[in-house]
Amino acid sequence: GAVVSQHPSRVICKSGTSVKIECRSLDFQATTMFWYRQFPKQSLMLMATSNEGSKATYEQGVEKDKFLINHASLTLSTLTVTSAHPEDSSFYICSARRLAQGRDEQFFGPGTRLTVL
Amino acid sequence: EDQVTQSPEALRLQEGESSSLNCSYTVSGLRGLFWYRQDPGKGPEFLFTLYSAGEEKEKERLKATLTKKESFLHITAPKPEDSATYLCAVTYSGYALNFGKGTSLLVTP
Numbered sequence: 001g002a003v004v005s006q007h008p009s010r011v012i013c014k015s016g017t018s019v020k021i022e023c024r025s026l027d028f029q030a031t032t033m034f035w036y037r038q039f040p041k042q043s044l045m046l047m048a049t050s051n052e053g054s055k056a057t058y059e060q061g062v063e064k065d066k067f068l069i070n071h072a073s074l075t076l077s078t079l080t081v082t083s084a085h086p087e088d089s090s091f092y093i094c095s096a097r098r099l100a101q102g103r104d105e106q107f108f109g110p111g112t113r114l115t116v117l
Numbered sequence: 118e119d120q121v122t123q124s125p126e127a128l129r130l131q132e133g134e135s136s137s138l139n140c141s142y143t144v145s146g147l148r149g150l151f152w153y154r155q156d157p158g159k160g161p162e163f164l165f166t167l168y169s170a171g172e173e174k175e176k177e178r179l180k181a182t183l184t185k186k187e188s189f190l191h192i193t194a195p196k197p198e199d200s201a202t203y204l205c206a207v208t209y210s211g212y213a214l215n216f217g218k219g220t221s222l223l224v225t226p
Binding site for chain 1: 153208
């Protein structure tokens with residue numbers, strides 16, 4: 001399978017600070033990446049779709065000014081949580097879309113655990 | 118209204134006791150149905166993609182099947198290391214995944 005990395009894996013920050021999370025596809029190019037959030041014992045909820053070279057598309061209820069997404073290259077997307085608050089504490093997971101040999105697949109990163117104090 | 122429903126929510130099996138997990142969906146224009154495995158504190162691990170009714174895929178002790186309304190993940194002679202949450206997701210009009218709530222599987226020795 002394809003490899004997707006995330007950095008950092010865990011971050012603890014004070015309320016009001018901004019946190020940047022990187023998502024990289026290591027062995028394939030991804031024109032589309034996705035950002036999800038997962039609360040304890042719940043499934044993944046899509047936050048936004050990140051397209052290389054264009055603006056991200058946000059799901060209803062997700063503040064685009066709070067969750068800034070940049071997809072600067074075919075292998076890197078970043079999510080910046082601005083002015084983080086305790087309610088933003090969650091598990092953030094990215095995925096990268098791979099189109100190859102007639103297959104349309106998504107591969108996930110290992111996730112980033114954000115704790116806002 | 119949920120578009121993807123997984124059942125059961127939790128399943129406990131003895132090692133070697135085969136069973137099936139269900140994923141039913143209500144979306145029209147299905148582009149693909151995905152199965153993932155997720156261990157605690159980790160991202161989902163890709164298992165299978167199914168594109169059309171009648172399709173089947175296998176990987177070790179796992180076999181996924183698809184009909185027009187649902188998919189099954191069959192687990193044959195499970196081992197304790199198969200314990201995880203199994204997630205089903207579908208894509209329809211776009212490419213984003215719409216996830217079910219998952220089935221938490223525990224296999225005891």
